[in-house]
Amino acid sequence: MKPVIxxxxxxxxxxxxxxxxxxxxxxxxxxxxxxxxxxxxxxVRRTIREVRPQLIVNAAAYTAVDRAETDESLxxxxxxxxxxxxxxxxxxxxxxxLHNSTTMFSTERKESHTMRRIAQARxxxxxxxxxxxxxxxxxxxxxx
Ligand SMILES: NC(=O)c1ccc[n+]([C@@H]2O[C@H](COP(=O)([O-])OP(=O)(O)OC[C@H]3O[C@@H](n4cnc5c(N)ncnc54)[C@H](OP(=O)(O)O)[C@@H]3O)[C@@H](O)[C@H]2O)c1
Numbered sequence: 419m420k421p422v423i424x425x426x427x428x429x430x431x432x433x434x435x436x437x438x439x440x441x442x443x444x445x446x447x448x449x450x451x452x453x454x455x456x457x458x459x460x461x462v463r464r465t466i467r468e469v470r471p472q473l474i475v476n477a478a479a480y481t482a483v484d485r486a487e488t489d490e491s492l493x494x495x496x497x498x499x500x501x502x503x504x505x506x507x508x509x510x511x512x513x514x515x516l517h518n519s520t521t522m523f524s525t526e527r528k529e530s531h532t533m534r535r536i537a538q539a540r541x542x543x544x545x546x547x548x549x550x551x552x553x554x555x556x557x558x559x560x561x562x
Contacts, residue, residue: 449465
């Protein structure tokens, strides 16, 4: 029997590339933002419990780097809290979680204005300065 794969961010660059590849591996359930808003913890929890995937692939992210500085709570909800909740729920049902993020900027030391802004935004994304999202998975034992 084919594994059930829950993919977020199917309309994004990464999710759009992954969708046809994952479809070769299993039965893909890929809700768009209109069906699953990652800023809603209840929605994340409910979707995972209903779909009961063997694999969750999180390709959704708040990627509006500039706006993240003024929209910190939404960026944090989508990029830090939702993945953390996915890890908790995945653990409960024995699913694997593949979370895609960019950590390269959190240690970026270049002093250009642009790079500083990106580094600040990355810190905002993860909820704490220079804390990669993967550390938030530690209590669930799902470091990647
Ligand atoms: N693109 C790359 O080359 C690359 C390389 C390395 C790492 N990454 C990382 O991969 C992740 C995705 O990047 P990307 O380039 O694919 O970004 P993207 O093209 O901007 O796509 C982001 C996706 O996330 C969805 N999304 C945003 N907020 C959401 C919410 N509240 N609820 C549900 N879905 C939401 C968007 O939905 P809508 O379509 O409705 O807006 C979109 O489908 C990011 O963490 C990025 O840092 C990307």
